[in-house]
Amino acid sequence: MSNDLIKEEQKEPVVYKAKIEEKKSISFVWILPLIVLGILGWIAYESYMKKGTNITVVFKSAEGLKENVTPLEYKGLQLGKVTKISMHEDLKSVKVNILVNNDVARYVASEGSDFWIKKPTVSLTKVSGLNTLISGYKIELSPKFKTQEEYAKGAYKSYFEGLDSQPNDEFDDNGYYISLIANDKSNIEVGTPIFYNKFQIGEITAKEFVFEKVYFTAYIYDKFNYLVNKSSKFVINEALKVKYGASGLNIELGSLYSALVGGVTVVTPNKDAQKISKDEVCLLYGKEDDLKNKEYFNISFSDVNGIEENTPIIFKGIEIGKILEVNLNKNILNTKAFVYEEYKYLLTNKTKFFVEEPTISFDGVKNLGNIVKGNFISLEYKKGDFSNNFIAINKKDLNKISSSVKVELLSESLNSISEKSKVYYKNIEIGRVDSYVLTPDLKNVKITIFIDDKYKDLINDHNLFYDMSSKLVEMKSLNLNVNYSGIEPLLNGAIGLIAEKRSDEKLTKKEFKLYSSFKDVERLKRFYNSGFTIEADFDNSFEIKQDMAIVYKNQEIGFVKDIKFDDKKSKVNLFIYSPYKKYITDKSRFFKQGIVNFKASLSGVIFEVDNFSSLIDGSIHLDNSSTTTLSKYQIFASEDEMNKAINSVTIVFDDVEGLQENFSQLTYKGVNVGKVKKISLNEKQKVEVQALIYDDYSSFTKEGTVYYLKKPRISLQEIANAGSTVMAVNIGVIKSESLNRQTKFVGLETQPSVEKSQFGTVFKVEDLTASSVNVDAPVYYKNVQIGKVSKIDLSEDGSKVVVDCLIYDKYTKLIRKNSEFYDISGFEMKFSIFSGSKIESNTFTSLLKGGLVVVTPYEYGEIANPKDKFTLVKTLREDWKSISPSIK
Incomplete structure (x- = not known):
């Protein structure tokens, strides 16, 4: 092991010092749940607060109501909503559950609340509630309490009986509302207008059926309150009125408006009477007739048909009363009748009542009411003492009473004569047939007639009588005899009288002959x-x-x-x-x-x-x-x-295509003054037209008179002689002032160019070449048409084009010797780099048809005459509109 390793092992271990941080008291992780919890709590609170109060309203029908859709409203504010609709326990009505918002529950769920269903109203006079056509009907709240104190004292209530219509409490406290009760009709609905002199002054706002009677609430608009008071009478308008008169049945439809809407009319005789109080009830009459005062009386009939209740009584074409009751007592028909108060004077002990029957004639059906409804009653009035009991007579007996002259006629045959036949003089009824019998020898018929007293002076020994109805058509020896004096004599028979009023002549003859026709009498009369x-x-x-x-x-x-x-x-x-x-x-x-x-x-x-x-x-x-x-x-x-023998002229044409005999007319200033009678070729193969002059023959047969063919011409300005495109071509006439007479003329193919015509004066305008101007093109002066182009032709030497401008008489003074004629045909286009392009056209007509403009300078010369010639200027001067001389 190396020394380095030994040294490393002998080193002391390293100990690090801990980092101390300050810890927060609440973690952010816990805040989010608290916020969510708060929101949920608020939603729960709001849901609880808005859950509302449930009430139940019972209606006779749930028509138009929908669950979770139909709202509860008060003056447009939604207070709740229908949540459930179910059958009521009595099986005759429905229960409607309404969830009322909590914030208004104390006002709705109260003993002072009434509920009614608001329906859409659509009529010729009013449109309301149209939104209910989409959302359905609405339930309206009608609160009886008006103050917070009243609600505080009122008791809570959740069960209600719904109303059939809008309650009176909904009406304006200051409004003029009148209660009406129907007399005999109830064909009035909510929204029906109320009229005064055919002008709407109010409407029916509520209708209610109480104790088998119909009550209405009428609202009179504020500005018309003065028209309705205690003297007012209310009557239902009759869309269809049926009246009987002497001319027959009169069926009158007031108007389509009345037929669809109906209405109530107010009649106010006294404008100063007191107002009608809310507790008063006025009678709503079914018809105007109920408003009139009546006088009642009795009539007995012994021989009559067609008399029943409501049979009218008519005097001189006016319905004055009716039959109210009819009772049959053995063979006597007893009736109770009335006349209106103003006709009471007709009920006298000398008045005669009788029954009118229908009369059919070519002039129409008289007493049409008889056919549709039955006979009507009329009367003959005479002054006397008042009476209310009458015995009706037969009208035939009445005619005998009014007649004074009895005449007997002998005829070979009765033909169509009957007891309904009348006697006429100059087509005026003067009497009637009473009876007829065979003569003792059975060869003739004796007819008895009565003549009315006022015509008695016509009857004398020189009278001629004839049968007006014996034969409609008679053919003898190829001689046709038509005997027509109207349909009535043909149906009922009639007798005609030919007479002269002779005061010195008396009636001594016992019998007269009745001739078979007017023609026989006419021939006899002529020889007299x-x-x-x-x-x-x-x-x-x-x-x-x-x-x-x-x-x-x-x-x-x-x-x-x-x-x-x-x-x-x-x-x-x-x-x-x-x-x-x-x-x-x-x-x-x-x-x-x-x-x-x-x-x-x-x-x-x-x-x-x-x-x-x-x-x-x-x-x-x-x-x-x-x-x-x-x-x-x-x-x-x-x-x-007859006229052709003297009043005819001969006109020679090269060609008369379209001219027709007896149809082509000679016209002067649009008036037909003659017509073509004959068209033929002469020996030179020219067409000779012989024309007849109706009147003023001499003025149309003067030397120089011009006759020309008026062939059809169609332009933008006019359609001239259009009739000749369908009917015959006519011949125009231009009169001459010559004193020499002439009856044969050379006709022209077209209207000639003359210096003076019945339309105005012709001025000639020359141009080197033909322009766009055509015949009938307008001639303007300051954009007012003063004439038109009547003809365009070459000059005699062919060097120029001559345009004849016909200037109407009232404008000829505007044409002076120094006037200028400008061509405004078509349009003119100007182009400039600086000013842009410009297109000008005077009128649409001048664009297509052409036209001329006359400009007369301020220093105008003498009045021009037809011999003056003008040169056509192709470009209209720019200042032409500003030139405006006062020409006298």
């Missing part, structure tokens, strides 16, 4: 008239019949007495009544009016029938418009043929 006869010719191209009426200005002035036929030209004798002799002159002409006059245009189709006579045979019309003296009287086939 005095007059004179004239002879006229006609060319056999049309038919004239004996007895055909002669008419002047819609008045019959005579008839065709007889006809002398000849195979070349026939003659006819016209009988003219004496009073009309002065209208027959040496300038008189006659024409036959056709059965139907047909006219067609884009506006529609017109069928004209002159009168009843012309519907059967036509008629002969007198015309006195001619200024030419005639050597003899002549009858033309039509009015056009």
Whole structure:
């Protein structure tokens, strides 16, 4: 072993000194559990505090309620939530368990609390609770206690009976609430509006059924309180009103609003009456009729059908009362009735009551109420002493009482005459048929009629009676006879009277003959008239019949007495009544009016029938418009043929495509002044158009008058003569001021360029080349259109383009000799490095169609005339808008 090793073994061992550190009293490891423990304790405390108090509310139905969803609220503040819904022990209702928050439990679980289910309200007048459509219904708290002291004195309660609707305690203490009780209807719901003069002043806020009666709470808005007081009457609006009148049944629907919403109307006769107190109950009437005072009386009927309760009593078209009760005593029908207080004066001992029956005519159904509901009662009033007991009479007996003249008629057949038949004079009812019997020899029928007293002066020995309903259509010897005076005479029969009021004539005849038709009487009447006869010719191209009426200005002035036929030209004798002799002159002409006059245009189709006579045979019309003296009287086939004989012009065209006979019109300033009657080719293969001038013939037959074809033209500015694209092409007319007369003209294909027309003055603007301006392009002055381009053509030498600018009359003074015309067609684009690009266009029309602008300088010259020529400037000067001279 070496010495080094021995020395190391002999060394002493090394002992290190321990390091002393100060130890902490609490370790961080223990703090974390304490924090967690504290949080858990707080959660437990909060959970305990918020666990709440359970209460039970019993409702009749749990419709709309959901467990753990439906909230308990008070004025929008959530107080708790439904936790359980179960069946009640009585099996008729449901128990709803509600967990109430602890912080409000002392207010909710109290004997002063009521609960009701809040449902959504959607109507034409009110929308509320719409959030319940998503979350379901809500349960609302209605507390009776209002102060902390009341709650402190109140007892704890956890079991409640729920209310059916919002309680009255929920209403504003200062609000104007009125209690109503229904009279005989209950079709009013919460939210129904209350109206005054059709303006809403409140609404129904609550509805309750107590002791088999329906009670309502009405709230009147504050600003309308003055409209409702103790004098007010409340009545339910009737969406559907049924009224009976002399014109029949009237069914009136107030409005769609009333039909859907309903409503209550307030009637306040005295605005100064006292307010209605909360403890007062007002009657809610079911209809307006209940508000009126009534006078009750009795009516007995011996022979009647269709009378029952609520049968109306009508006087002069106004419903004045109704039948209330009906009792049958053997063969007598006893009724109790009423009339409104204001009609009490009608109940006199001379008043006669009777039953009205329905009447059907072409004018409509009279007394429609009879058909739908039954007969109604009417009356004939006469002054007398008051009475409340009446015996009704038959209306036929009433008619006898009001009639004073009895007349008997003899007829070969009764035809459609019945006891319902009436007697008419000029289509006015003057009497009626009473009875009819066979004569002793059984060959004729004797008909007894009564004429009303006020028409007695019409009856004398010269009367003619005819059957208005014997035959609707009769054909004899190819002669058609239509007997039409309305559907009522056809259904019930009727008798017509032809008479003149003669005060000096008396009725001495015992019987009159009843003629079978008006035509028989008319022929007889004509021969009774005095007059004179004239002879006229006609060319056999049309038919004239004996007895055909002669008419002047819609008045019959005579008839065709007889006809002398000849195979070349026939003659006819016209009988003219004496009073009309002065209208027959040496300038008189006659024409036959056709059965139907047909006219067609884009506006529609017109069928004209002159009168009843012309519907059967036509008629002969007198015309006195001619200024030419005639050597003899002549009858033309039509009015056009008559006018064509004198009032016609001839126009020659190269081509008349679209022109049609009898359809193409001659128009001047948009008015039809004539029409095309005939189109034909002449020997030069030109088209000759013969046109008829209606009126003012001389003004359209002057030398220089221009006739041109008005062919269709469609542009951005107008659609001209569009009718000719569907119907016939028309001919335009430009009048001449010449004094020379001319009847043959050369027609033009288009409207000519003239210096002066009925539309304005034409100014010519020249340009070296054609621009973008087209026909009908607008001409502007300060952005106001003052005319248009009427024509574009080459000058006579072909060196320039000539633009005709038609300036309307009211603007011609703006065109001066030094005015300038600028082209604004299309658009102009300017480009500059410094100012950028600029695109200009005056109007959309000028962009597509072209247009011109007129600029007149401040120092304007004389008024231009059509012979002045202007040069078209292609670029519009920049300051044109600022140039604004005052031109006088």
